[in-house]
Amino acid sequence: MTVLILALVAVLMLWLAVLLAFSGPLAARWREPVLRQPVLIVESDDWGAGPLAQADALERLSALLQRVRDRGGQPAVMTLGVVFEVPDGVRIAASDYTEYHALPLTETRFDGVRQAMHEGIQAGVFAPQLHGQCHYWPPALIAAAHVDCTVRDWLNSAEPVSTEALPSPLQSRWVDASNLPSRALTAEAIQHAAAAEVAVYQAVFNRVPQVAVATTFVWNDAVEAAWAQAGVEIIITPGHRATCRNAAGQPGCEDATMLTGEHSHAGQTYLVRDVYFEPALGHVPQRLVEGLLARTRQGRACLVETHRFNFLQTRDSSLAALEAGLNAALDACPDLRFVSPLGLAHAIQARNPDWIETxxxxxxxxxxxxxxxxxxxxxxxxxxxxxxxxxxxxxxx
Ligand SMILES: [Zn+2]
Structure with missing residues (x-):
């Protein structure tokens, strides 16, 4: 009997030691809010300045999202991570690739794209968020054009360019990746650029951005501080933060992990987007359902990442896959709720008992x-x- 009791005590001590060894991540997951019902948000990046075919794609997406509604009548919400300029290749080439010039989203040639965004926002299906003034760091782009003919060719496109076609490291806005590993930008340069991009966001959407998502998920404390100063309250993350492009060109120098509802040093609320649904890459509608079910078991919202390229390169099949995925999600979780990231973050911040499990x-x-x-x-x-x-x-x- 004594042996049994001793063995039991030893096992309990062992379990306690394990729990203590992992106490940090275990406690963080206990503190993380638990949602009462399934929540799905489609997060879509790269819209804005760029190919004019976006206008038609956005109109179709808006109509699609309005057809899919939750039990409360709320239509499906898709965020638009917006960029506000692409390079003016003609003027850059004329300067022999020594000066940067931009085609801003406010130009009349982009009227159709802006109008399609505004109409979707009015209909309650698009939620714009700041992706960046541009999908690159302009001085790094110019430096790369000097040595890389593929970048020069890209700049010489007849149409407003797709930044998806740039070499991946150059698509990171908040580092200089003209050489690898990338170099960090100064805090002053970041602050200046963040203030400028918030001003241009305000010019297009008549309000400061409340939600931001860094291009290629590479950003740092200085970016968060600059965004906070400009009014950004919520940051979309993949659950960890890369701060550089490493020697292989991959996002690297990871310096932080985050859970939904945790705060940046600058005070913003983090949300986590970690389900990937890119129909153009062969992702089937069931993938969206599986992501939702897994997040729902964890008491988490399912933030689904999908990019503009799906709806430009393989538009009709991607639209069909998205609609099938959303309808299958509603079939799998009839109490599913659609909401914007801002709405979700505010429910979490307020510990709204309608949303948060107690x-x-x-x-x-x-x-x-x-x-x-x-x-x-x-x-x-x-x-x-x-x-x-x-x-x-x-x-x-
Ligand atoms: Zn992007």
């Missing part, structure tokens, strides 16, 4: 599902037998 058992169940993502925890829990009470907890809850 009951212990549902919170425990969501927490248990979040633990599988903590590196090494799942393996250690299995080896020590801690997985058993956790599974029991999940089933009981």
């Amino acid at each position: 009951r212990m058992l549902p919170r425990l169940r969501a927490w248990r599902h979040r633990l599988d993502e903590v590196p090494r925890f799942r393996r250690v829990a299995q080896l020590t037998g801690l997985a058993l009470p956790l599974v029991w907890l999940e089933r009981t809850a």
Whole structure:
């Protein structure tokens, strides 16, 4: 009997040691708000200055989103990560690639694109957010054009260019990736550029941006501070922050991880976007449903990343896949809610009981599902037998 009690005490001590060893990420996932109902937001980047065919794609997306409604009658919401200029290749070439000139979204040639955005916003299906004044750092683009003929050819396109066709490292706005590994920008340069892009956002949308998402998810504390000063309250993240392009050109120098509802040093609320749905790359509608079900088990919103290129390169099939995915999501989760990132962030900040779970058992169940993502925890829990009470907890809850 004594041996049994000693063994039991040893096992409990072992489990306690494991819980203590992982206390940081476990506690963070306990603090993270648990949503009461499934939530889906389609997050779409790269719209704005660029190919004129966007106007037609946006009109079709707006009509599609208005056809798909949740139980409360709210149509599906798609964010538009907007960029406000592309290079004026003719004028750049005329300067022998020594000066940067831009075609701003405010030009009359982009009237149709702006109008399609505004109409979707009026209809409640588009939520604009700041993606950047441009999808590159202009001095890095000019420096690259001096040495890279593919960049020069890209600048010489007849139509307003697609930044998706730029070499990937150059698509990062907040580093100088003209040489790899990239170089950091000065805080002054970042502050100046952030103030300018907020001003141009305001000129197009008649309000300062409240939500921002960095191009290629490469940004840093200086960018967050500059955005905060300009009025940005919410930052969309993939759950971690890359601050450079490494020697291989990949996003690197990761310096932070974040969960939904956590705050930046500058005070903004982070949201996490980590489901990827790019029909042009072969992603099927079921992928959207699986992402939603997994996030719902974790008590999280499902923020689905999809890009403009789907709706330009393979427009009709991508529209059909998106509509099928949204309808399948409603079939799988009839209590699904559509909302904008701003609406979600405000519900989280206010701990709105209509949105945020306060009951212990549902919170425990969501927490248990979040633990599988903590590196090494799942393996250690299995080896020590801690997985058993956790599974029991999940089933009981
Ligand atoms: Zn982008």
